[in-house]
Amino acid sequence: MKALIYFIINYDYFTVKLWKLTMKSLIKYSNLTNVDILVITNKTFYKPILRLTEKSDIKIHMILHDCPDNTLLDSRLRRLEIFDVYNITKYDVVMHMDYDCIVQKCIWENIFKKYISQMQDNKIYSYTEEKNNKSSYNKLFYSFQSYSHKEIRKFQKNNANTFSSGVFMFKPSKKMNRVFKDMYNFIISNLDIRHFYEQSGMNVYAHDKMLVDTELLSNIIVSRNIKPNKHGNPKLHDYDIDIRNVIVHFCGIGFVKEKEDRMREYYRLVRKINPCLN
Numbered sequence: 001m002k003a004l005i006y007f008i009i010n011y012d013y014f015t016v017k018l019w020k021l022t023m024k025s026l027i028k029y030s031n032l033t034n035v036d037i038l039v040i041t042n043k044t045f046y047k048p049i050l051r052l053t054e055k056s057d058i059k060i061h062m063i064l065h066d067c068p069d070n071t072l073l074d075s076r077l078r079r080l081e082i083f084d085v086y087n088i089t090k091y092d093v094v095m096h097m098d099y100d101c102i103v104q105k106c107i108w109e110n111i112f113k114k115y116i117s118q119m120q121d122n123k124i125y126s127y128t129e130e131k132n133n134k135s136s137y138n139k140l141f142y143s144f145q146s147y148s149h150k151e152i153r154k155f156q157k158n159n160a161n162t163f164s165s166g167v168f169m170f171k172p173s174k175k176m177n178r179v180f181k182d183m184y185n186f187i188i189s190n191l192d193i194r195h196f197y198e199q200s201g202m203n204v205y206a207h208d209k210m211l212v213d214t215e216l217l218s219n220i221i222v223s224r225n226i227k228p229n230k231h232g233n234p235k236l237h238d239y240d241i242d243i244r245n246v247i248v249h250f251c252g253i254g255f256v257k258e259k260e261d262r263m264r265e266y267y268r269l270v271r272k273i274n275p276c277l278n
Helices: 013-029 043-054 072-085 107-118 149-157 174-188 197-209 256-273
Strands: 003-009 035-041 060-064 093-097 101-103 167-170 221-223 247-249
Touching: 003 013, 003 072, 003 107, 013 035, 013 043, 013 101, 013 256, 035 043, 035 072, 035 107, 043 060, 072 093, 072 174, 072 197, 093 107, 101 256, 174 197
Parallel strands: 003 035, 003 093, 035 060, 221 247
Antiparallel strands: 093 167, 101 247
16 A cells, blocks of 8 residues: 655745644654655745755655745645646555644554545545534635525534645545546636635535545544734643644644744654654
8 A cells, every 4th residue: 555645835935844844743753664745836945845855864756836826825726736746546545734734643554554444535534623513614714604504404414524624635536536626626716705715615615515524534633723922822731732643733824933833842742742653
């Protein structure tokens, strides 16, 4: 079995700094013998990332893929173009990971190897930040804010939770290739609607067709929302680290300095509590 983890880094320099932290934790805690790493970036960040990869003991593949317009939405939409820019069909399972994550257990043993037999070839596997929360469906982060009560009841009945587009995995099947293309076109065709980058459109499209499973990776991938310090980011302690989690996603747009500080602090505690690969 072979797996791929891919990253999109093509918007600003802080993403490179955060990705460096993500990679440090991934390399420390994961056996990557059967896992390839791919970075999709642009001309601006290619050399800085290349310098970092040359210092690594693992092979990191890189692809130049410039955005048509240098906006955050363009950058984030690149995750849905993966079938067009790289031959991912040679892998058994593929994961997209945002650049602002800390990995604290072995991804190969605790995600890929453990769950691939349970995955369907027409499903996206992600995690929810607000499980079965009725009020979350019409939030800007997960919708175009136009769901009816009837639609929300249907989603809840089918356990179709809202999900994050920061970390998700799938089998690179022909069906999923079609899903990604259709989802991309759906988002582009709805750009006149108020949205939260690509994540709103991904949720709306996936909910309509019941494409996302948030149960398989429940408690395996979790999020920590970063806010400006003036609103309170209390000091982290040992008990803030839940060793059942494999990936911790430090979500939230902006607040990049606070995010970097928080990730560093969290990673320091993880190394203290869990010094070895497991």
